[in-house]
Amino acid sequence: MAYTLEQLSSDIAGALKADAGPAGKQAICGLVSKALQDDAFVAEHLTAEECRPRKVLYEDPEQGFCVCGHVYLTAAIGEPHDHGSSWAIYGLAEGDTEMVDWRVVKKGEGAIPTLVEPDRSYVLRRGDAHFYDVGVIHSPNRSLVTRLIRVEGANLDHVKRSRIKRA
Numbered sequence: 456m457a458y459t460l461e462q463l464s465s466d467i468a469g470a471l472k473a474d475a476g477p478a479g480k481q482a483i484c485g486l487v488s489k490a491l492q493d494d495a496f497v498a499e500h501l502t503a504e505e506c507r508p509r510k511v512l513y514e515d516p517e518q519g520f521c522v523c524g525h526v527y528l529t530a531a532i533g534e535p536h537d538h539g540s541s542w543a544i545y546g547l548a549e550g551d552t553e554m555v556d557w558r559v560v561k562k563g564e565g566a567i568p569t570l571v572e573p574d575r576s577y578v579l580r581r582g583d584a585h586f587y588d589v590g591v592i593h594s595p596n597r598s599l600v601t602r603l604i605r606v607e608g609a610n611l612d613h614v615k616r617s618r619i620k621r622a
């Protein structure tokens with residue numbers, strides 16, 4: 456039976472209520488993975504028309520998390536970033552993506568950016584979902600048409616990101 460956006464959103468809300476810590480986020484990764492592997496879900500929600508580059512598919516009125524669809528049609532080397540005060544889960548539906556985790560070389564302050572260098576990289580493939588906790592610095596490298604689900608702890612339209620620069 457198909458996994459619907461309503462079910463996914465309600466399952467995420469339940470997982471966060473059961474455990475707002477890392478275990479709850481890992482449970483959400485499992486739920487996102489299930490949606491990513493559902494052809495009907497991907498075809499219905501992750502369309503270029505709607506999601507290029509980002510569409511909030513669901514925003515939870517109570518807990519504030521968002522389920523977003525992202526579609527990128529061109530290759531890109533992403534810049535290292537965090538999501539300010541929010542956590543995020545990246546889940547890949549199409550277009551293998553190299554993710555880079557960055558380590559802090561020198562912590563910034565105020566207008567001075569935090570300097571970072573690459574730490575490790577790994578590839579997200581269809582069905583993979585990865586949790587980035589608050590403050591974890593990462594960047595995606597895309598070489599293909601890419602479709603993903605990103606769950607944001609809070610709507611990133613309203614979250615200020617940290618100043619980060621390659622060392």
Ligand SMILES: [Fe+2]
Nearest residue numbers: 536537543593
């Ligand atoms: Fe990110």
